Structure formats: structure tokens, C-alpha cells
Amino acid sequence: MKRITILIADDEAEIADLVALHLEKEGYNYIKVSDGKEAIRIIQNQKIDLAILDIMMPELNGYEVTRQIREHYQMPIIFLSAKSSDLDKISGLVMGADDYMTKPFNPMELVARVNAQLRRAMQLNQAVNEYESSLEVGGLTIYPDQRKVILYDEAIELTPKEFDILVLLAGHSQKVFSAESIFQNVWGESYYEIGNNTVMVHIRTLRKKLGEDKNKNKNKFITTVWGVGYKFNG
Known part of the structure; x- marks a missing residue:
């Protein structure tokens, strides 16, 4: 081997x-x-x-x-x-x-x-093998095995961590994940002082790439549950 x-x-x-x-x-x-x-x-x-x-x-x-x-x-x-x-x-x-x-x-x-x-x-x-070949939600299609995301027929570029966060949330639609849980699942590390800021920054850039800063409904795909965490609207 x-x-x-x-x-x-x-x-x-x-x-x-x-x-x-x-x-x-x-x-x-x-x-x-x-x-x-x-x-x-x-x-x-x-x-x-x-x-x-x-x-x-x-x-x-x-x-x-x-x-x-x-x-x-x-x-x-x-x-x-x-x-x-x-x-x-x-x-x-x-x-x-x-x-x-x-x-x-x-x-x-x-x-x-x-x-x-x-x-x-x-x-x-x-x-990746646990997910379907694709996840489709309101104009957004995620291909976990190809690590590809299509938004309204246009490919969008995500960093590996942004992609992993999106798959985590979209794969458990409507489940609320705390920042600590996201950090532990995506980074594979125990939550520490900068973990919350790191998750917040990634969620913010992920939302921007999903076009949520251009929509009146800011939380179209990812919703902030204040005081708890984040969930995906599927």
C-alpha cells in the first residue's frame, strides 16, 4: 500500500x-x-x-x-x-x-x-457516499461527489471549507447547527477561541457567493437562528 x-x-x-x-x-x-x-x-x-x-x-x-x-x-x-x-x-x-x-x-x-x-x-x-448524487433546492444544485455547486445554471466557486459547510447544512435541511458544531464537523477540531469568528466569516462569504446579499430575502438558503446557530432552508 x-x-x-x-x-x-x-x-x-x-x-x-x-x-x-x-x-x-x-x-x-x-x-x-x-x-x-x-x-x-x-x-x-x-x-x-x-x-x-x-x-x-x-x-x-x-x-x-x-x-x-x-x-x-x-x-x-x-x-x-x-x-x-x-x-x-x-x-x-x-x-x-x-x-x-x-x-x-x-x-x-x-x-x-x-x-x-x-x-x-x-x-x-x-x-460523500451517504448523500444522493445531487441535492437540489430552489435553483441551487449541489454535487457532493464532484464538489461542484450550480446556482441557476451557473457554476459557483467555493473554497473547500465553504463547500463542506454547505453540504453539512444542506444534507440536514432544517436542522440547526451551532457554530461550535459546524466547526467540529468541518474543521475536525475542538472548538476554540477563534472558532466562532471563523465560522461567521465563512457563513458570510458563503451567503454572498449564493447571491443572498443581492436578494431582499437575505436568508434564502441559510437562516440564522439567533442565539442558536444556522440552518439550511430545504
Whole structure:
């Protein structure tokens, strides 16, 4: 069976070596690169199962690398960065990262998060088979297996997290999910301080892409249940 391959993109050689050492002990293959352009080249040319990215890298920073990855690939992304403010963390998650760790870091915690993200990715792939081939609601059609969304005959581009939130809500129409429940289901992590803001930002951008900011009925697809959470109108 092919071993999982993880990309480590960090221009600090000592950090990259430390991460590689612990991933190797866990039984993973790894590839190390020191700049963003090389990270993209590797991803385009071979199968990568998960990427660990620094933000402040030469050539292309981690945000831009994530943006380019998310145009074509769904692998989990973990930011490992010295940028430690809540705004940095929220920005990273909104850009499409699945997790965010700050330096200095505990290598064993990083390995645990890698394991969790790979487990979650496998569970999501399996869960797709539980849904119908498509979900159709009032001009909106969702194709979970293709990760495609059509709104009034026009494809709309969603980030992986926006798509996962939409499938979660639409797949359980009229069920109210708290922000904590959405965070735990979609990010696969325990709810923590920035979780609420992260969910709110993703719901806001998801609504905008669904055209709800252009309609008089703002909550056409996603309704806010004040003090409780969010539900999908199916």
C-alpha cells in the first residue's frame, strides 16, 4: 500500500528538518521545499496527501500557495507560522487552511494534528457516499461527489471549507447547527477561541457567493437562528 506523502514548505531548514524527523517516525513519506514556487511545482507534479506550509516564504508566501492549491486540489493544509495573532489565524483558515499552528511548536502536537486531518479527509470522502448524487433546492444544485455547486445554471466557486459547510447544512435541511458544531464537523477540531469568528466569516462569504446579499430575502438558503446557530432552508 502506498505510503502517505506530506509536503513540508518552510525556508527555515531547522524547522523543516524537525518536522520531517517526526513525520518519518510516524511512517510518512515527506518532501521538503524552501519556497512557495517549488511547493506549487511539487504539488502539480506528484500526489501530495497533506501540506504543511509556512506563511513567510520566498517567491510565494503561504497564503498565495494556499490560494493556488485550492483552485485545483482538496488535500488538507496546515499552516505552521511565527505569525500568532488571532487575525493571522482567521486569515489562514479563511484562505483555505484546515489548521493553524504557531512557532515555537510541539512536534508531537503537530503530528497529532496531521493524523487528525488525514483521518478527517478520509471520513469526508467516505461520507460523500451517504448523500444522493445531487441535492437540489430552489435553483441551487449541489454535487457532493464532484464538489461542484450550480446556482441557476451557473457554476459557483467555493473554497473547500465553504463547500463542506454547505453540504453539512444542506444534507440536514432544517436542522440547526451551532457554530461550535459546524466547526467540529468541518474543521475536525475542538472548538476554540477563534472558532466562532471563523465560522461567521465563512457563513458570510458563503451567503454572498449564493447571491443572498443581492436578494431582499437575505436568508434564502441559510437562516440564522439567533442565539442558536444556522440552518439550511430545504
